Amino acid sequence: MKTKFLVAFFAMMLVLTACAPQAAAPITSAPVTSAPVVTSAPGTSGNEVKIDISGFEFVPATITIKVGETITWTNQDSAGHTVVADDNSWTSDYLGTGAKFSHTFDTAGTFTYRCGVHPTMKGTVIVQP
16 A cells, blocks of 8 residues: 555655756757848748747747748747657757747658647648759
8 A cells, every 4th residue: 555655645746846847958959051031921030930838838939931931839838848759850859947848840741749747739731842
């Protein structure tokens, strides 16, 4: 009985710890490069295309960019998140509050992604030639 209680207790603590806010350092998978600005796409600023993680959503959830552009996701939530391609071709580390992740899209196509911690959070990147 004592063993079952301890196992349940430690499992619960592990789940709570995984969902707790973490101190964050900026995390990137690729450097932000100079790329043409897509003025029609929401979330663009200068040469960097930005997506916020806020309210357990990717904002904007769908974005259109050009080949060679880099998107930077910034976690604005108090909970930690990840950014994971549905085909697992790229993934971020765990992103605490304020942490960032960048990925450069080198090929045209439609790329769907999700939060690995909260799989109901989904987004789409449309990359045009």
